[in-house]
Amino acid sequence: MRVWTIALAAIAALSCTAAANDPARVVFPESVQQGAMVIGKVPPGSEVEYAGRRLRVTPYGSVVLGIGRDAAEPAVVSVRRPDGSVHEARIAVTPRDWPVERVSGVPPRTVEPPPEVAARIAREAARVREARLLDDARADFAKPFIRPVEGRISGRFGNQRIYNGKPGSPHSGMDIAAPTGTPVLAPAAGVVTLADPDLYLTGGTLLIDHGHGISSNFLHLSRIDVKPGDRVEQGQVVGAVGATGRATGPHLHWGMNWFEVRIDPLLVLER
Known part of the structure; x- marks a missing residue:
């Protein structure tokens, strides 16, 4: 039983490592506060749009955007990977109190x-x-x-x-x-x-x-x-x-x- 447990843990670890190294991954935070600077990760060479603006992508796949003080709806980021597949990232926006x-x-x-x-x-x-x-x-x-x-x-x-x-x-x-x-x-x-x-x-x-x-x-x-x-x-x-x-x-x-x-x-x- 112990051998099976160790084997399953090893498989899970390998799966997580493979996912982290997946060149097609799109990574953005699940939620941010109003007023946040958001840095995401996309496959290099992707086309990325947010709020009607085409975002620059660094050679290593980083993009950045800003969430306004009064933003209320989720931030929707569209990513077209180099292979043509499209991913839509939705980032929840947490409201803040403004004294x-x-x-x-x-x-x-x-x-x-x-x-x-x-x-x-x-x-x-x-x-x-x-x-x-x-x-x-x-x-x-x-x-x-x-x-x-x-x-x-x-x-x-x-x-x-x-x-x-x-x-x-x-x-x-x-x-x-x-x-x-x-x-x-x-x-x-x-x-x-x-x-x-x-x-x-x-x-x-x-x-x-x-x-x-x-x-x-x-x-x-x-x-x-x-x-x-x-x-x-x-x-x-x-x-x-x-x-x-x-x-x-x-x-x-x-x-x-x-x-x-x-x-x-x-x-x-x-x-």
């Missing part, structure tokens, strides 16, 4: 801007959106991320913001409290796509692209040490914490995107 954060003492012109200021804000927002459209083959997103600064998390992704008593947009990233001048490190390698010391709402603003549509943005900086086109490595100093733009005190706002979809940096750190 309300009240922020007082914000300059009134940043909450209800006059027409000329609103026009400037719109122009600057268009520049930022354009910088997030980069889609190249670098896979800097695939390695574990690090925190750009150490400190207390003073604002969390997704929380509903109320500025001076008036409802605003949900918070698009995580705020980390730190003194002005604290060095800001690149959380992952990438290429700088935007560096501007004086955007109206976000002050010193820096965007780093990590490939395949994944990008980081750093707001309210007091100093920017890199320029568009620069290649940066993980841990490199790229700027310094400040309180520029719409800020009530020194802190780093770190946001992340998958193209236009905002994702939660804290979930990226925890993956």
Whole structure:
């Protein structure tokens, strides 16, 4: 009986190993939270689509996508393998609670801007959106991320913001409290796509692209040490914490995107 048990265990182990090494396998998590960055595995050479977008596939078969803050339905990813067979992966999306954060003492012109200021804000927002459209083959997103600064998390992704008593947009990233001048490190390698010391709402603003549509943005900086086109490595100093733009005190706002979809940096750190 013992011999049969050992034999059956060996067969099961071999089957699991064979499945893991199956070149036709498609692997995505069964469920993720709202705001997640999702990395999946498909056969190299596959065609992958999600939310109407064709996804890049690395030479070793990795793909990445983002789940929005308000996503409610399962994420459906279509994979056409090189042999023509089609697999549909369905990823359940777990809802989260979004507390309300009240922020007082914000300059009134940043909450209800006059027409000329609103026009400037719109122009600057268009520049930022354009910088997030980069889609190249670098896979800097695939390695574990690090925190750009150490400190207390003073604002969390997704929380509903109320500025001076008036409802605003949900918070698009995580705020980390730190003194002005604290060095800001690149959380992952990438290429700088935007560096501007004086955007109206976000002050010193820096965007780093990590490939395949994944990008980081750093707001309210007091100093920017890199320029568009620069290649940066993980841990490199790229700027310094400040309180520029719409800020009530020194802190780093770190946001992340998958193209236009905002994702939660804290979930990226925890993956």
